Amino acid sequence: MEIPHILKSLIHNKAAFVLLALQVAITLAVLVNALALVKRSREIIDEPNGMDSQNIIAILSIPFDPQFNEESYMQARLREDLDYLRHIPGVVNATTLNSIPGDIGSNNGIYADGRDSNTGTSAGTFSADEHTFDTLGIEIVEGRNFLPEEIFYSSWPPSDETLPQIGVITSKLAHHLFGDEPAVGKTVYAVGLKKTIIGVVDVFRGRNPILGDSQMSMFFPGYNSGKRASSTYLVRTEPGLVDPLIAEIEEKLLALNEGRDINQINPLTDNLANATGLQAYGGLVLLCISGLLVVTTALGIYGMASFAVTKRIKQIGTRRALGATRTAIVRYFFLENLLTTGTGIILGCALAIPLNVVMSDLGLGRADLMVTSWGIVFVMLVGQASVLIPAYKASLVSPAEATRCL
Amino acid sequence: MRYDLKLALLSIRRNPVLSVLIIAAIGLGIGVFMILLTAYHLLERNPLPQKSEQVYRVLVDAWDLNGEPSQGVWRSGEPPYMMTYIDAMNLMTSDVPTYHAAMFQSVMYLQPADPHPSIKRPFRVTARVTFSGFFPMFDTPFVYGGGWASASDEGPDPVVVISSETNDRLFGGADSIGNSIDLNGTLFTIVGVMDRWRPTPLFYNFMTLGLGVSPPADVFIPFHFFERMQLGNNGADMGWKRWDPGFENWLQSESTWLQFWAQLDSNEQKAQYLDFLDSYATEQKKVGRFQRPLNNRVYDVMTWIKAVTYPLNGPALVFLILGILYLFVCIINLVGMLLGKFLGRMHEVSVRRALGAPRSAIFRQHLFEVALLGLLGGLLGLGISQLVLTIIRARFDLLETLFSLDGYLLGVALGVSLLAGLVAGLLPAWRACSAAPAIYLSTE
Numbered sequence: 001m002e003i004p005h006i007l008k009s010l011i012h013n014k015a016a017f018v019l020l021a022l023q024v025a026i027t028l029a030v031l032v033n034a035l036a037l038v039k040r041s042r043e044i045i046d047e048p049n050g051m052d053s054q055n056i057i058a059i060l061s062i063p064f065d066p067q068f069n070e071e072s073y074m075q076a077r078l079r080e081d082l083d084y085l086r087h088i089p090g091v092v093n094a095t096t097l098n099s100i101p102g103d104i105g106s107n108n109g110i111y112a113d114g115r116d117s118n119t120g121t122s123a124g125t126f127s128a129d130e131h132t133f134d135t136l137g138i139e140i141v142e143g144r145n146f147l148p149e150e151i152f153y154s155s156w157p158p159s160d161e162t163l164p165q166i167g168v169i170t171s172k173l174a175h176h177l178f179g180d181e182p183a184v185g186k187t188v189y190a191v192g193l194k195k196t197i198i199g200v201v202d203v204f205r206g207r208n209p210i211l212g213d214s215q216m217s218m219f220f221p222g223y224n225s226g227k228r229a230s231s232t233y234l235v236r237t238e239p240g241l242v243d244p245l246i247a248e249i250e251e252k253l254l255a256l257n258e259g260r261d262i263n264q265i266n267p268l269t270d271n272l273a274n275a276t277g278l279q280a281y282g283g284l285v286l287l288c289i290s291g292l293l294v295v296t297t298a299l300g301i302y303g304m305a306s307f308a309v310t311k312r313i314k315q316i317g318t319r320r321a322l323g324a325t326r327t328a329i330v331r332y333f334f335l336e337n338l339l340t341t342g343t344g345i346i347l348g349c350a351l352a353i354p355l356n357v358v359m360s361d362l363g364l365g366r367a368d369l370m371v372t373s374w375g376i377v378f379v380m381l382v383g384q385a386s387v388l389i390p391a392y393k394a395s396l397v398s399p400a401e402a403t404r405c406l
Numbered sequence: 407m408r409y410d411l412k413l414a415l416l417s418i419r420r421n422p423v424l425s426v427l428i429i430a431a432i433g434l435g436i437g438v439f440m441i442l443l444t445a446y447h448l449l450e451r452n453p454l455p456q457k458s459e460q461v462y463r464v465l466v467d468a469w470d471l472n473g474e475p476s477q478g479v480w481r482s483g484e485p486p487y488m489m490t491y492i493d494a495m496n497l498m499t500s501d502v503p504t505y506h507a508a509m510f511q512s513v514m515y516l517q518p519a520d521p522h523p524s525i526k527r528p529f530r531v532t533a534r535v536t537f538s539g540f541f542p543m544f545d546t547p548f549v550y551g552g553g554w555a556s557a558s559d560e561g562p563d564p565v566v567v568i569s570s571e572t573n574d575r576l577f578g579g580a581d582s583i584g585n586s587i588d589l590n591g592t593l594f595t596i597v598g599v600m601d602r603w604r605p606t607p608l609f610y611n612f613m614t615l616g617l618g619v620s621p622p623a624d625v626f627i628p629f630h631f632f633e634r635m636q637l638g639n640n641g642a643d644m645g646w647k648r649w650d651p652g653f654e655n656w657l658q659s660e661s662t663w664l665q666f667w668a669q670l671d672s673n674e675q676k677a678q679y680l681d682f683l684d685s686y687a688t689e690q691k692k693v694g695r696f697q698r699p700l701n702n703r704v705y706d707v708m709t710w711i712k713a714v715t716y717p718l719n720g721p722a723l724v725f726l727i728l729g730i731l732y733l734f735v736c737i738i739n740l741v742g743m744l745l746g747k748f749l750g751r752m753h754e755v756s757v758r759r760a761l762g763a764p765r766s767a768i769f770r771q772h773l774f775e776v777a778l779l780g781l782l783g784g785l786l787g788l789g790i791s792q793l794v795l796t797i798i799r800a801r802f803d804l805l806e807t808l809f810s811l812d813g814y815l816l817g818v819a820l821g822v823s824l825l826a827g828l829v830a831g832l833l834p835a836w837r838a839c840s841a842a843p844a845i846y847l848s849t850e
Contacts, residue, residue, distance in 0.1 A: 026735050030728060289732055296739055
């Protein structure tokens with residue numbers, strides 16, 4: 001029954017109404033998009049990476065002693081490090097790869113049959129030994145693991161024709177190359193050579209997403225030991241031992257060989273978090289902006305409502321004098337705000353769509369119904385909360401004000 | 407004018423809470439806008455303003471006939487962004503460019519040659535392995551000495567140029583010319599100490615990520631040490647053709663991994679150099695190496711930066727639009743606050759009007775006040791944006807020049823805040839001067 005009156009008053013105060021509605025509209029549009037972006041980056045971060053990453057330590061050892069130029073010396077040191085790492089109490093397994101999962105590592109074209117075909121794709125490429133899959137905690141779902149006798153010292157990329165021409169691929173890559181057919185036993189062309197697939201592993205999100213689909217990877221057997229190559233080790237520990245073991249391992253590795261630097265030793269989760277960092281920071285910036293927008297808009301609503309109350313003291317007094325209850329006065333302001341924010345929300349939805357089209361074109365996340373509804377509810381609540389104090393103040397206006405001259 | 411200023415100051419002081427809110431509203435709007443504008447502006451920065459149009463990235467198309475280098479920021483139709491060792495060494499024989507240099511980045515370990523009070527273990531440094539042309543071509547500043555002579559490009563002297571940071575760390579900033587440092591077990595003699603040099607973005611070292619936000623190298627050594635010491639490449643390496651394992655085979659392979667830059671001062675020189683590149687490519691086609699149609703290019707610095715940063719344009723633009731929207735909301739908010747502020751003192755305005763002040767004087771008085779508020783808000787906004795950017799820089803260990811304030815950004819900040827204040831003040835000021843004074847006087 002009050003709505004027609006409110007509408008009349010809103011039309012009378014066009015400027016304030018339009019300004020507030022616009023403000024709410026922009027706030028909602030940005031908020032919805034920010035939520036969509038944050039949701040998207042959370043999804044990327046929370047996607048299972050397939051690895052037992054909570055219990056893995058990543059180590060990067062860079063040699064500088066000229067002795068490392070001797071391949072035999074380099075290989076002996078690699079063997080020494082691995083032996084030490086595998087025998088630490090609390091360590092489940094240890095391996096060496098050409099690059100740490102999540103880092104920007106190697107990337108190669110993998111083709112199902114011949115280079116010219118359209119069946120190829122680019123994929124992350126890793127060197128691996130017979131301990132690699134156990135260390136990563138990824139499961140072989142088809143075929144078999146590498147055997148110790150298939151692992152040789154080689155430089156990277158694995159283009160040496162004299163080595164075993166075999167490889168293990170992720171199930172996503174297998175599906176991309178061969179559809180539903182079994183991949184084991186098929187050949188692919190990679191690094192210029194024909195390689196036979198001997199195994200398929202389950203989800204492994206080890207490729208940096210900047211390079212492409214993080215689940216597309218291929219493993220080649222071998223120890224990456226070119227001249228003065230840096231060595232990358234992964235150590236899988238029993239649950240909860242990552243942090244206590246890091247300092248111990250660093251000290252021991254340096255004592256084992258002083259001619260190198262332990263450039264990096266940290267939980268593998270650090271590398272994986274860095275890989276998705278860009279999206280996360282984008283989301284954070286957007287969230288900060290929308291947080292500021294919400295606060296600014298709330299202040300704006302509060303300011304306008306306070307102003308309206310001051311301006312209408314005599315009116316309110318008159319209404320009270322004519323028998324309106326305090327609740328009725330409060331209800332009036334809440335309803336008025338509901339109409340303004342409601343208009344803003346409708347405008348905001350219209351504005352959010354083009355903004356979201358641009359964002360999803362850039363791969364920054366799509367706003368769905370869920371995110372939009374949460375945004376609407378939130379903005380609605382903020383609007384109502386912002387008029388709380390002015391409405392309460394209005395309800396305190398004494399009916400005697402009606403008789404007073406302003 | 408002075409009377410307007412006096413009235414404005416009086417009005418700002420009379421209602422301090424509201425004035426602070428108004429200044430904060432403009433300040434926050436400008437602050438957020440400036441942060442996002444600075445990030446956007448980053449993509450348009452010229453790291454070599456004095457000669458960016460004479461310095462060129464050189465690209466020759468040595469790629470596979472049947473494929474394309476489809477990685478990173480590379481775009482279809484362009485030659486590969488890096489160069490093979492064979493091509494880089496062949497191009498270095500040209501005498502057309504004023505200066506030219508092939509280059510790459512390596513990781514080395516530095517140890518002081520003499521016992522050092524605090525440095526006991528070798529520490530990691532980034533090394534730019536390049537030619538003598540690097541220094542004059544990029545106008546690198548020096549505190550002591552200079553780049554090595556072109557004779558040292560042939561060897562055998564182990565000479566090194568170090569950055570001022572490295573010099574501070576090793577020699578406390580003293581003149582270290584003639585001293586030696588140990589790099590991966592070889593003693594190098596210092597011939598130059600660079601002054602602080604911060605080309606932003608680091609245009610010559612763009613890799614797959616596209617945004618060069620790291621400082622230039624810690625040490626610079628002649629290219630021939632790459633072969634002698636068999637240094638590794640700490641950058642992207644893209645190839646299409648298999649090669650047999652081994653360092654020598656890698657050198658002779660079709661892997662692209664070197665950056666090549668040349669200085670061409672005039673259009674004739676540029677045309678002459680392009681002719682040279684085409685005849686080189688034709689020759690390589692004859693011997694069966696190059697297979698694709700002639701597609702050699704030289705990109706000046708800004709063209710090159712645009713070519714490798716384009717994936718960032720979209721996100722940067724989205725954020726800039728958000729900044730503008732936020733500023734807009736702040737302005738809308740401001741209109742509301744100013745309406746309240748001005749209407750709240752209609753009585754005073756009415757007295758002025760009744761005493762004979764024309765509407766234009768009232769209008770001017772109010773606009774003057776909002777302009778002042780706008781500028782104050784703009785200053786606050788600049789402060790906020792600089793504070794936030796400093797925190798971001800420190801948090802992510804970025805270059806201090808990365809988000810630095812230049813004349814352009816300063817001008818934009820103050821201009822936009824003044825404009826924001828005036829736009830927001832227009833309606834309230836108009837309302838204030840157009841109201842009939844009698845209403846407000848009579849109610850008293």
